[in-house]
Amino acid sequence: MKTTFGCFVRERRETLLRENADYSLRKVAGRIQVEPSYVSKIERDQVAPPSEETIIRLAKDLKEDSDVLLALAGKVSSDLRGAILKRPRLFAELIRQMKNAPDRAVLRMVREVRDGKW
Amino acid sequence: MKTTFGCFVRERRETLLRENADYSLRKVAGRIQVEPSYVSKIERDQVAPPSEETIIRLAKDLKEDSDVLLALAGKVSSDLRGAILKRPRLFAELIRQMKNAPDRAVLRMVREVRDGKW
DNA sequence: CATGGCGTGTAGTATATAGTACACAGTACA
């Protein structure tokens, strides 16, 4: 079974709540500026995941990687989308090529580029 | 000025129409299974670009790269999205790293991976 | 001169997205 957005968020929040009462559903809702009932429905997967902006605020609040949270919501963060849209053919080829490459290989490339080997 | 989705499509269609009467707006609309008035509005950017599925049918009909057409519509094709969502942190890092790399460098890496150098 | 194909204008629709507002019942604790 796949982890859903809601389950993941609930689990993460309850973990934080165990050692910090500031992570009640209502407190989190307050900080990320949505209604508590909405967070409740989100965590039980009763509604679709929220918007990108709300997911990013939530990720920050829960100290989670926003790319991971966005992925669980089936979304790609808009800065990545922006990069792809500027050079669609190039990135399409890159991603399709890397799709089946093992993590190690992809990481090696990232490192090579970061180290200026181009 | 940026080329819009509509302008691009209209220009492409009219180019094809010049040597083939099968590329009238109505004929294209018929083949891609939407109303002619809808295509008219799309080409004049009077409405937002159509759905991914419709864009792909349109790209095929106009013999255009669907990734390019999707990009003009501000969309990323769902197979690319799927690849990113499976390994969000990895691909986020990859794309952010490649974002500022010159085309040549990215292409070199793509070729290296394709040629099994990993 | 009417018939067929052309592009376009107006109006309307179904479904999805992204939430709000507020009442309610249970629990803790002072």
Add this chain to the structure above:
DNA sequence: TGTACTGTGTACTATATACTACACGCCATG
């Protein structure tokens, strides 16, 4: 024992998305 906080149920809403349906006027041509 009351009050403060917890999570949840119900109902509603505004905006966006992705189109359809159909009528209109223009032009070519047979």
